[in-house]
Amino acid sequence: xxxxxxxxxxxxxxxxxxxxxxxxxxxxxxxxxxxxxxxxxxxxxxxxxxxxxxxxxxxxxxxxxxxxxxxxxxxxxxxxxxxxxxxxxxxxxxxxxxxxxxxxxxxxxxxxxxxxxxxxxxxxxxxxxxxxxxxxxxxxxxxxxxxxxxxxxxxxxxxxxxxxxxxxxxxxxxxxxxxxxxxxxxxxxxxxxxxxxxxxxxxxxxxxxxxxxxxxxxxxxxxxxxxxxxxxxxxxxxxxxxxxxxxxxxxxxxxxxxxxxxxxxxxxxxxxxxxxxxxxxxxxxxxxxxxxxxxxxxxxxxxxxxxxxxxxxxxxxxxxxxxxxxxxxxxxxxxxxxxxxxxxxxxxxxxxxxxxxxxxxxxxxxxxxxxxxxxxxxxxxxxxxxxxxxxxxxxxxxxxxxxxxxxxxxxxxxxxxxxxxxxxxxxxxxxxxxxxxxxxxxxxxxxxxxxxxxxxxxxxxxxxxxxxxxxxxxxxxx
RNA sequence: GGUCUCAUCGUCUAACGGUUAGGACACCAGGUUCUCAUCCUGGAAAUCCGGGUUCGAUUCCCGGUGAGAUCACCA
Numbered sequence: 001x002x003x004x005x006x007x008x009x010x011x012x013x014x015x016x017x018x019x020x021x022x023x024x025x026x027x028x029x030x031x032x033x034x035x036x037x038x039x040x041x042x043x044x045x046x047x048x049x050x051x052x053x054x055x056x057x058x059x060x061x062x063x064x065x066x067x068x069x070x071x072x073x074x075x076x077x078x079x080x081x082x083x084x085x086x087x088x089x090x091x092x093x094x095x096x097x098x099x100x101x102x103x104x105x106x107x108x109x110x111x112x113x114x115x116x117x118x119x120x121x122x123x124x125x126x127x128x129x130x131x132x133x134x135x136x137x138x139x140x141x142x143x144x145x146x147x148x149x150x151x152x153x154x155x156x157x158x159x160x161x162x163x164x165x166x167x168x169x170x171x172x173x174x175x176x177x178x179x180x181x182x183x184x185x186x187x188x189x190x191x192x193x194x195x196x197x198x199x200x201x202x203x204x205x206x207x208x209x210x211x212x213x214x215x216x217x218x219x220x221x222x223x224x225x226x227x228x229x230x231x232x233x234x235x236x237x238x239x240x241x242x243x244x245x246x247x248x249x250x251x252x253x254x255x256x257x258x259x260x261x262x263x264x265x266x267x268x269x270x271x272x273x274x275x276x277x278x279x280x281x282x283x284x285x286x287x288x289x290x291x292x293x294x295x296x297x298x299x300x301x302x303x304x305x306x307x308x309x310x311x312x313x314x315x316x317x318x319x320x321x322x323x324x325x326x327x328x329x330x331x332x333x334x335x336x337x338x339x340x341x342x343x344x345x346x347x348x349x350x351x352x353x354x355x356x357x358x359x360x361x362x363x364x365x366x367x368x369x370x371x372x373x374x375x376x377x378x379x380x381x382x383x384x385x386x387x388x389x390x391x392x393x394x395x396x397x398x399x400x401x402x403x404x405x406x407x408x409x410x411x412x413x414x415x416x417x418x419x420x421x422x423x424x425x426x427x428x429x430x431x432x433x434x435x436x437x438x439x440x441x442x443x444x445x446x447x448x449x450x451x452x453x454x455x456x457x458x459x460x461x462x463x464x465x466x467x468x469x470x471x472x473x474x475x476x477x478x
Numbered sequence: 479g480g481u482c483u484c485a486u487c488g489u490c491u492a493a494c495g496g497u498u499a500g501g502a503c504a505c506c507a508g509g510u511u512c513u514c515a516u517c518c519u520g521g522a523a524a525u526c527c528g529g530g531u532u533c534g535a536u537u538c539c540c541g542g543u544g545a546g547a548u549c550a551c552c553a
Contacts, residue, residue: 010553045552110551126480126549145551162483170481171549179551186553210482210548233484234546241545272502276491280501299491301484302546309490309503319516355516366514386512424511435512447514 003035004200007061007068008190010042011053014252015060017305018205018235018244021270025232026203027066028271028293038197039071040081042190044183060253064263065286070197078197083189090184093192093222094146094177102221103177105140106147108132129174146178148188148218155213160201160230160295162209171213187214195224201295203230206302207243230295233274234302244305256310260333260360262321265314274299283316315358323347326354335364337371345370348457352449370457374444374466376473381440386432392477395437399474401427402438403467411460416452441470 005026009019030037039061041054058073070076080086097103108116113129120127130150140146152169159165177188184192194202209231219226234243237250244250256266268284276299277284277292284292318326327347338346353366368374381387387395402423409419424434435451442463448454455463 008553012553042553048552106551113551121479124479147551165482167482168480173549176551181551183551185551190553206483207547208553213481231483236546243546272490274490278492280492282490282502303491304489306489306503312503315516353515356514358515384513421511431511433512437512439512443513445513448512449514451512 001200003030003033004038004198005030005035005203006038006040006071006194006197006199007066008040008042008193009057010045010048010186011050011057012045012048013050013053013056013246014254015057016244016246016250017253017256017270018250020060020064020253021235021273022203022205022232023061023066024064024267024270025275025293025298026201028289029201029203029295031290032293035200036069037067038076038081038199039068039073040193040197041072041083042186043082043084044179044186044189046084046181046183056252056254063254063257064267078193083193084183086189086193087182087184089196090178090189090192094184094188097148097177097221098140098146100221102149103140103146104134104137104149105144106176107134107138107144126170128170133174142178142182143180145176145180147174148177148214148221150174150214150217151221152217155216157212157216157229159209160228161233161298162231162300165209165212165231167210167213171210172217173214175214187211188218191215191218191222191224194227195222199227201228201230203232205232205243206234230298233299235273236302236304238305238307243302258361260362261310261314262317262329262360264320265310265317268317269310269313273305274303283313311358318357318360319354321354323351323354326350330360330363333360333363335368335371338364338367341371345457352453352457356449369443369445369448376441376470377444378473378477380444380446381437384436384440386430387436387440390433392474396471396474396478398427398429398434398437399441399467399471402434403464403471406455406460406463406467409460411456413452413456416455420452438467442466 007023007026009015009023027037029035039057041057043049054072061068068074070078070081072081075081094103116129116132117127129147130152133149138144150172152172154166154168155171156164156166175187176185178184193199212229216226236242237244239249253266257263264285267286267289271284271289271293272282275293275297278297321329324347327343327350330346330350334346349367349370353363356366357363381395405419405423405426406416409415420435420438424431427434439448439451439454442455442458458466
């Protein structure tokens, strides 16, 4: 039997990076086995539902290349994949539990429940609903919550990641199966759906360990064989010691797309957050991950979301792109004037700045002077360690000589390097001085790619015009 | 408070019970005709504490400590 996994988010807002990692691991596990990855939407909490979430979930997964073979949108043998459309199924299973005496209507009001809780609190003992289990509950008419009649006992089970886990009977209580609004709870319906959808491996984050005994108890009552359980360690917040959650800085995964991160980098990063293949390899393609992933090598301890590492990986992946590919991906990030320029020019520039990009959104600031005329700022010259020592007159003289030499240059990158080298000879200047002054004069930017290549892409006319402007404004300083 | 989980450089991590405890990010220094970046070289940096078991413990066991999670008509 092949592996079948699922990602089952609730549509309560954007998908954050921690949740996506769970999806990614589930997907990798299924892909490795040429199995099936299911996307199911758990929309049983109508109060918290946020409109547009489902679209956002799909967009997030698609951006990373995580595809689903069954689920919303694509359908499949266990349709529908939206839990709110499966209420009849849950009701059927609920009735089975009632018939077998394992579920009963909760007769208490919320106020009564609250007072039970306070009582327990006053006694400094944990609140257990089962301590207040009604002796002769009313017939369930759907208006009361339906509760599970639990059979508390200690459990010991094997988790594919954490190994042997155990809990005492305190972990099991009479939890709600169906809410008074008619919707089932997660605790109940995920078990039914996983069974019907023949899910073989359930991967979820560590916070579910505490409720696993409840599930085990329910599996028994329903006579459902449980799938393999795998608990993933938390993704911790960037700065703190908390599990990463929306409240403390977990970002929408699509935020990273907007910020110019590559999906390859994000997948690489998330996959190696709590997993490694045991070698010293750091960069993994999706294909390699699919091939190498295994639950046995998933870490038990939580991992912090280190954005610096993500940034480094992004740079690594940007450098691995062909210029054509990079160009396609960069489309949304160019400045307006860059967008109006030719594709050819943009590609030439990309070739120069590829090594300098950490994210695609660095593009506009890194390349502005190629597309827009920069404003001379002599403060830059004065603040420069080398140039600051020179008199304005000397600088203007150097610029004039440079203008003459460059006017006669062939303007290929190679020609320009020769021109610049002979200019070093004729002016008896160090590169630190001569190259700096030319670079600043044509870019008015704190940094740029290699001078000869920058000049070549700018073109002879632009270079001459900018040098002239620099000479003009520089002369006023003399 | 009850229950549960985890513990190697600042961070992510590697190490059949035998290693000078390895790699990567970040940081620092040097190199690559100017800057920024890439790339290369080098540097500093860790086994939470205490007991066992063992010839030998980062590794196995126990106890602390620390951190985190969970105790909903949320998922």
